[in-house]
Amino acid sequence: MSRFRKLSHSIWHCQYHFVWVPKYRLRILEGEVALEVSNCVRTFSEQKNCEIVELNVRIDHVHLIAMVPPKISISDYMGIIKGRTAIRVFNKFRKLKKKPYWGNHFWAKGYCVDTIGLDLTFHTFFCIHSPIFYYMITVR
Secondary structure: OOOOEEOOOOEEOOEEEEEEOEHHHOOOOOHHHHHHHHHHHHHHHHHOOOEEEEEEEOOOOEEEEEEOOOOOOHHHHHHHHHHHHHHHHHHHOHHHHOOOOOOOOOEOOOOEEEEEOOHHHHHHHHHHHOHHHHHHHHHO
16 A cells, blocks of 8 residues: 555645644643543544544643645644634633633644655665665765
8 A cells, every 4th residue: 555645636645743732831631631632633634634643642732743635734724623622622621711821722822843754764764775875874
């Protein structure tokens, strides 16, 4: 099976690593709240035909590696994930909304995103199979 996915006129392999935090980086993502965040991210990603490779909800941040089709912009995807999870978390855990510092926002502004390309596979393959190539990479 190929690592590439198909759309009507393209094939693609777009993996992204996302990291985002709750407002004020409060250590709130534990227990039921973490489970709800995880379920929401999975549900909303599935609705947008995005495949989750890894999801790790830590106590004060979230790591997500996802395959996002090229027809969906990354900012739209993160807007959906952060916005809709915030709504569901606040609806399920109403006590969080009563805290004076939340102000109707669960997540901090912004996020970190990085692409996961084919370079690592290429680099690993040549480091194992070609000591000369490994020497060229490490000497630079």
